Amino acid sequence: MKELKDKFVSAHLWYMVLGYLHDTGYKWVFDHHLERYDYDESVPLHQRFPQFQMEWLTYEQFQELVKDAVKFLLGQSENITEETIDKYAEK
Numbered sequence: 001m002k003e004l005k006d007k008f009v010s011a012h013l014w015y016m017v018l019g020y021l022h023d024t025g026y027k028w029v030f031d032h033h034l035e036r037y038d039y040d041e042s043v044p045l046h047q048r049f050p051q052f053q054m055e056w057l058t059y060e061q062f063q064e065l066v067k068d069a070v071k072f073l074l075g076q077s078e079n080i081t082e083e084t085i086d087k088y089a090e091k
Contacts, residue, residue, distance in 0.1 A: 004055060004062055005055065005059075009062060016066075016073070034052060034057070036051045036056075037049070
C-alpha cells in the first residue's frame with residue numbers, strides 16, 4: 001500500500017499511474033497545476049525545476065488520475081496483425 005494525503009492505495013495502481021505519468025511527460029500534473037517550484041530567490045527563474053510527489057494528491061485527484069491512466073493505456077492497444085505479431089510475440 002502507498003500513502004496519499006488522506007488514504008492508502010494499492011501499490012499496483014500507484015505504479016501503473018507512475019508509468020502513465022512518465023509516458024506522458026507528467027502532462028496531467030501540469031494541466032492540473034500540481035507541480036511546485038523551489039522559490040529560493042538566489043536561483044534564477046529559468047533554472048527552477050518543477051517538483052511533484054504522488055503523496056501530495058488527495059484520493060479524489062488520484063481517482064481521476066487512475067481513470068485517465070486507464071484510458072491512455074487502453075488506447076495504446078494494437079490489433080494483432082502480421083506486422084505486429086513479430087513485434088510483440090514472446091520468443
